[in-house]
Amino acid sequence: MKAMIYDSPFNRSSFNRALLVAFVISGLLLFIPDPMLAKLNLAGVMAHYGAAVSLIYLGILSYFAVQALSMIWQAMSERWRWNRNQDLARNKALSFDHEERALLREFFLQRRSSLILPIHQEAVQRLTQTCVLQEIESNEPLQEGQARFVIAASARPFMTSNNLRLPVSELTDDDIRYFKAARPEYIKAQLKQQWREQLKAQRRQAA
Structure with a gap:
């Protein structure tokens, strides 16, 4: 109604x-x-x-x-x-664990301002509760249990190379291999799905 x-x-x-x-x-x-x-x-x-x-x-x-x-x-x-x-984000930035740091690096490695993440994943919940991540509205069709997140404006000053363990200079091949291996499994699965969809789209265009 x-x-x-x-x-x-x-x-x-x-x-x-x-x-x-x-x-x-x-x-x-x-x-x-x-x-x-x-x-x-x-x-x-x-x-x-x-x-x-x-x-x-x-x-x-x-x-x-x-x-x-x-x-x-x-x-x-x-x-x-x-x-x-800001206080919550600052304190959290000083104590990121391995998964939280790897998750936040994806924003920079993928050069995206927002990422689709599983809502109930523990690292996502911890970063949301400490005002590092912020869920935003999205009109795109998402799977159940997923939402689009951005790094909160109050937390951006603390997303430094030191806190995220990112090299200051250009990424080397060793850096790329390390970051790919350190990715959370749900990020790896999401990137594989995106790669499959891109491959299917290319095949449809070529047909």
């Missing part, structure tokens, strides 16, 4: 602009001198509706104050979360 979607006429930006206009007008009416009110023929209006104008002014002022405090709180929360994630 499909959910019914209703178009809401409410627009927060337009609403805030209307409140700002009302705030400025009510503020002017409250704070301009009485002689100026008399010249503008507004003294009678303020005599009858001054209390209502004051309530409007205070109400809008309170609304904007709450919005400002909410934005400040949100910014502080995001900053705290970013610092916490």
Whole structure:
């Protein structure tokens, strides 16, 4: 059963602009001198509706104050979360085990910003829980138990050659053989599957 979607006429930006206009007008009416009110023929209006104008002014002022405090709180929360994630990633980067290090090297060896990984694999879970890996949404068809992951932005400064045991210079043949042998089995299986699919596609094109 499909959910019914209703178009809401409410627009927060337009609403805030209307409140700002009302705030400025009510503020002017409250704070301009009485002689100026008399010249503008507004003294009678303020005599009858001054209390209502004051309530409007205070109400809008309170609304904007709450919005400002909410934005400040949100910014502080995001900053705290970013610092916490960085601390977790920094501490984890100092204690990568063999499999975690080999897994993270794949992003650099395959020159990809994201990889499809098994969600329930222990190394993937550990790196996700310590904010090194981050699962992202993907519209592509994936096998059950798999998801697409990226290295989290807060962890990228700690993905150094030293932490990942990557050579600073160009990879040698010995380096390539070592990294291929050190790959986790699920990465090897995934690369074999990709190679088979590419080979099938080439054969179809040649037929």
